[in-house]
Amino acid sequence: MTTTNSAPVERLTGKNLLVLNWRDIRHPQSGGAEQYMHQIAVRWVKAGATVTWFTSRGVAQSAHEVIDGITVIRSGGALGLYPRAAAWMLASGKKFDGVIDCQNGIPFFSPVFLPRSMPIVQVVHHVHQDQFATRFGRPLAAIGRFLEKDVARFVYGNRSIAAVSPSTRLELRRRLGYTGPIFVVPNGTVELPENVGPRDPDPTIAVVSRLVPHKRIDLLLGQIAVVVESIPNLRVDIVGDGPEKDRLQGIAADLNLMSHVTFHGYQPNEVRDALLSRAWITASTSAAEGWGCSVIEANAWGIPCIALRVPGIRDSVVDGETGWLVDEARDFGRTLIKALEEVSDHATAESTTKACRVWAARFTWDRSAALLAGVLVEETGATGASKTQRRRARSDMSSLALFSTPPKFNPSVSLRATDEAIEVDGRTSVLLNGCDETDAMGMLRRLGVFEADVRLADRDGILAGPSGAPHADHELAGLDDPSRGRPI
Template sequence: MIPAELSGRRIAVVNWRDPWHPAAGGAETYAWEMATRFASAGARVHFVTARAPGQKRAETIDAVRLARMGGTFSVYILVLWWLLRRRGRFDAVLDCQNGIPFFTPWVLPRRTEVFCVVHHVHDRQFAVHLPHWLAVLGCFLEGPVSRWTYRRCASVAVSPSTVLAMRERLGWTGAIHIVPNGVSLATRPREPRSPSPRLVCVGRLVAHKRVDLLLDAVGNLRERWPDLTVDIIGRGPEEERLRARLPEGVTFHGYLQVGDKERLIAAAWLQVNASQGEGWGLCVLEAAALGVPTVAFDVDGLRDAVRHGETGWLLPEGTELAKGIATALDELTETCSDRCREWAAGFDWDHSAERLARLLLGLPVSSGWEDGP
């Protein structure tokens, strides 16, 4: 339960996007789940974020006041200006880093508690998504500039992998607390699995997710399992290119409502995540809650979300994905589904919000997750 002391506290959650933004993902889910629970506990919460075309500049949803401004890059300047004009109005700020944080300590008084929330380190992804000069700038802002800016602030990471990456790749020296993702599907009833082999891939269609690797694997897999099918759920800038090379047996579904997404996931034998790295991989927990194990590479975040040999399979980088999936299909048992549900049941948004609230208030945190080194 969130401590009663949070009631009346003025909190700003600063995140690159909100959950209704066309490019929203797991980071937006995390920020919103925290914001709504803080508001339900009586806190006065503002969610400050970018504004996609067609979105309102301001509205209130679930007692959280949204303030939207700017686009992909301009949002950083506009958010700082917004906070500067309200300097001193907030007791705490969650500064969510999606590659580059908002550098909110620059405009806030020292008495305002600032927590830098980091999902994963982006240094290796900047080169995938950005021109060289912009990738270099991104690494500089994520590394030395962030390290200096937040040197007096506590930080929050979503997984042990993120803590390790912050220490080793960013040189982070301040306190880092782990507040994991939750899952909202753990009590959902069982749904029937497809009678024929079926794979599902859920996530943003962006370069570092490496959906190409899954498409490349389909042909080899269908030689052994001719009726194998693949459902890809999500949208993003890579969608048009991926659709142009769609192999037989693969269906792109784009964005789906929660119920439709859950039914497709529950029908799958395996989820496949070929990403080069995540903060955690919320889709792994969501699939596990529905009894579906995940095949992924042994990379940051995913090695925390998948328990190798129990709730899925972790493949060494460089492994041929088709071989890894084939091994998983051969080893798949009903007990694996049961272990997935048990694993996912240990993650709860209420518990995560309680842990984060206690950190904001300077109270001792509950046991179960050790803070980072």
């Protein structure tokens, strides 16, 4: 595979980069946010970048460690981290060529402590305005909301933001009032297993989740109690641990569900995968997410998801193709029964499995690393296309162009580092960020393309990139085999 627009990760070779994150991958409470940045940083290190990760110090963790080539510096606890990070940036920050500032509710405010010319990209998984009240008393919650919204908006100004989903971008616009460029850089996921199934002979639901309040597993259990009245042989496997485990087991007992529901606790990957591979569907009753990591992991095993239509999760599920979205919690059980009935049909189950796996294949950590690298490269103003090319649309608008590849096609002439292009069997598909149809046509003419199908990209197109979403009528050849695509 060759990249000419040009593999943004390769442009980080030789760069000294700083990652600010409240935890690292080996922290006792590490989660999806740490997995996201770690997977990306590992790929940057392999490309020749130097990555330093400044973070908090968990129980029994050392102050310094090298993990997969990433130099990890730990100092302070959950809140003490931030003043220590500020002092460390003032002392050592000038040596870096770029910064990834991961915002986990409380920003690091890195622009205050680093040179004004320093390229800084904020990574935001989700907006925490509602969550502050669930963790802090009223005064501290108010301070948290003020820091995340008003202070952060002032400090970071119009610097680029990488949001993990369109839902998060929308929340940043509507709730926090951010007006600068926001690019969608979704999570990657596990590699698709070569074989899936066979599934359990009985209707089976597998849920992989941390057992914490906002996941609302209690709501799911209440709906399961309704479902078993119609499907008495239903089995539910819940994989994961957390502070809610004892309470949830008590609820299951009160609802007489212990013969249907098994709490497996935390399990190693091979056990988790074995449970997923035999499931019929997975489920999510979460209040909101930045992105549905567990949804896409289940999709990789061909497992569709039934979920409430909430931020993040609604981006992860292609309604009617890779799962079912439910608007009201009271309708969840009824929809769950319908979903299980649908996938009990062999042909429906087979087509759904295929759609799920095609969708999951779009989300790779290599692509995530390239997309975030592209945002950082653009923030440095290092690309010629950025300087010479005018785009009237802001970053939220994207266009998808599909055309026959010209003999001397050279996308580096006009493509930005945040754009994506893929070629399959002589046909090229390009996703142009911050670009409306008029701008797109002008760009294509500079590339020597005079006939193309150009349209505004929808949510699924933005998430899946130029290779597209799992729609049956998508025009790009080779969609059912993501490996056929050749990034250009």
